Amino acid sequence: MKRNTWQREAVRTALGTQMGFVSAQDLHSNLKGTGSQIGLATVYRALGDLATEGEADSLQSPEGESLYRACSTGHHHHLICRGCGLAVEIEADDVEQWAKSVAALHGFSQAEHVVDVFGYCSACVPAVG
Amino acid sequence: MKRNTWQREAVRTALGTQMGFVSAQDLHSNLKGTGSQIGLATVYRALGDLATEGEADSLQSPEGESLYRACSTGHHHHLICRGCGLAVEIEADDVEQWAKSVAALHGFSQAEHVVDVFGYCSACVPAVG
DNA sequence: GGCTTATTGATAATGATTGTCAAAAGCGAT
């Protein structure tokens, strides 16, 4: 049976207070910073569970780190700022349909798609060099 | 100046003979298997260069590995089989437009997007459990 | 053939993530 531990709750809460995506490592530092003595492995496990249960979104940054964010239910994608981590949820029925049809067209099944847009939000546009 | 080494050529060739995406590690094993004594670091470097020069596509598998594939020029996306690695290049002007407009709509600049579909091709559909 | 310098490659270093396993805590029954 799934048990209710303060650690899991702490992760859920910490994730909820984040405005954007965070890595497990960051979230862990974050928690430690607020006095929590939660372990790193536990944060990974909690995030994994949260993602599995649909309470969190996970995606990979271009650098290959796994990032997580509390999410509303349902399937959606994100527009993520490389500067501040701000994430905007975007609905993309068109893209869903497109992904589905492309997969079907080529005889692929169990299709999963990765659709995310990275850029700099208006507040983070770096000085163009 | 950029020099022409057999190593770089070997990587380019090996990549060209692959039908789908391969990881740097795989490509390295592959090359070693054919008798090449190329070093792992060199394979990483060559792949990175190839990708930078636009001669290869790179993307990240859901597991977080970087995968590479010789590619035609231009920007496009992929439908990748989890089973055999088969990759189908897909053009998606619609998606390009969508990504661009979504980014613009939210004031994001320098938008890059990650759009790939993973699934099982008709030959690799696993027994449904 | 030499010189200069980019490139290589063996290995160490890094860094994220997962596995291990004994100790601790949760939950239901008492």
Next chain:
DNA sequence: ATCGCTTTTGACAATCATTATCAATAAGCC
């Protein structure tokens, strides 16, 4: 509140991909 069974935790080791290091090598130019 306590007991007991099980899940969960957490410190640390292990794993794995990738990058950095740096002396030795080889390209390209004279």
